[in-house]
Amino acid sequence: GAGVSQSPSNKVTEKGKDVELRCDPISGHTALYWYRQSLGQGLEFLIYFQGNSAPDKSGLPSDRFSAERTGGSVSTLTIQRTQQEDSAVYLCASSSGAGGNQPQHFGDGTRLSIL
Amino acid sequence: AQKITQTQPGMFVQEKEAVTLDCTYDTSDPSYGLFWYKQPSSGEMIFLIYQGSYDQQNATEGRYSLNFQKARKSANLVISASQLGDSAMYFCAMSKSRGAQKLVFGQGTRLTINP
Numbered sequence: 001g002a003g004v005s006q007s008p009s010n011k012v013t014e015k016g017k018d019v020e021l022r023c024d025p026i027s028g029h030t031a032l033y034w035y036r037q038s039l040g041q042g043l044e045f046l047i048y049f050q051g052n053s054a055p056d057k058s059g060l061p062s063d064r065f066s067a068e069r070t071g072g073s074v075s076t077l078t079i080q081r082t083q084q085e086d087s088a089v090y091l092c093a094s095s096s097g098a099g100g101n102q103p104q105h106f107g108d109g110t111r112l113s114i115l
Numbered sequence: 116a117q118k119i120t121q122t123q124p125g126m127f128v129q130e131k132e133a134v135t136l137d138c139t140y141d142t143s144d145p146s147y148g149l150f151w152y153k154q155p156s157s158g159e160m161i162f163l164i165y166q167g168s169y170d171q172q173n174a175t176e177g178r179y180s181l182n183f184q185k186a187r188k189s190a191n192l193v194i195s196a197s198q199l200g201d202s203a204m205y206f207c208a209m210s211k212s213r214g215a216q217k218l219v220f221g222q223g224t225r226l227t228i229n230p
Contacts, residue, residue: 033217043206043220056217091160095216101148101167104218106160 002027004107006092012113015084021077021110025094032075033095033104034067038088046090049075079112087114117142119207119221127227128197135182136192136224138207146212149190151181154204154223163205166190167212194226202228 005024013019025032034046045059049069060066064083069075079086089111093104118141128134140149151163166174166181174181182191190209194201204225208218 031216035218042222043208043218045217045219048217059217089158093160101165101212102216103150103162103165104216105162106152108157108159 004092004094004105006090006107006110008110009108010111010113012115013082014115016081018078018080019082019112021079021090021092021112023075023077023092023094023107025073025075025092026096026105029094029096029105030072031095031097031102031104032069033093034075034077035091035093036088037091037109041088043091046077082112082114084114087112117144117147117209117211117219119209119219121207121221121224123224124222125225125227127229130199130228130230131196133193133195134197134201134226136194136205136207136226138190138192138221140188140190140207140209142188142209144211148210148212148216149181149183150208150210150218151179151190151192152206152208153201154206156203160206164192197228199228199230202226 007022032049047067048056064080067077089109091109093106095102095104120139147168149166153161164176178195180193204223206223207221210216
């Protein structure tokens, strides 16, 4: 069975460029999350989508970060005018519902390096 | 705000011994969930076990059990009969039970199993 799929697995780009990271959740999962894992900050929540509800954007670190989820499935995280501090592993997760007892299943992440 | 504390940056255990990874939490929410994830060196986040705040019994999943002490706000992970493949980073996390179920993670414990 297919798990959470993220692409690209690695991305190297120059400071100031825009990047798009893609996440394809487990089929049928209505909730989708983005996290960032960096050496200094550990795992940080970025944004959360649940069904047709307005996303919870409370974890986005700046207005350079945005995300969308089309058709309740695939999600794209966009970082504009990248900075070196954006270098991290970006993890996507999905779960089957909004209940707090639903485990989140993670993709393998996108390792983003800003030169 | 929710907070997770993992006080053991690293642990070394002999193969076949049991190991306890510590996790304490802080929250003002009356209802919440506690999770443990394993992250091998390959990077994927693997869900291990879940405990709900109102669950009467400690959760168990195969060799994993969660020692939940609500009054002490602790949710330690116990791994019985450790194996070489258990070497990894282990993260404790919590979420609210209702509404957005974003996970708040601890800083992790790196477990090394020695042969």
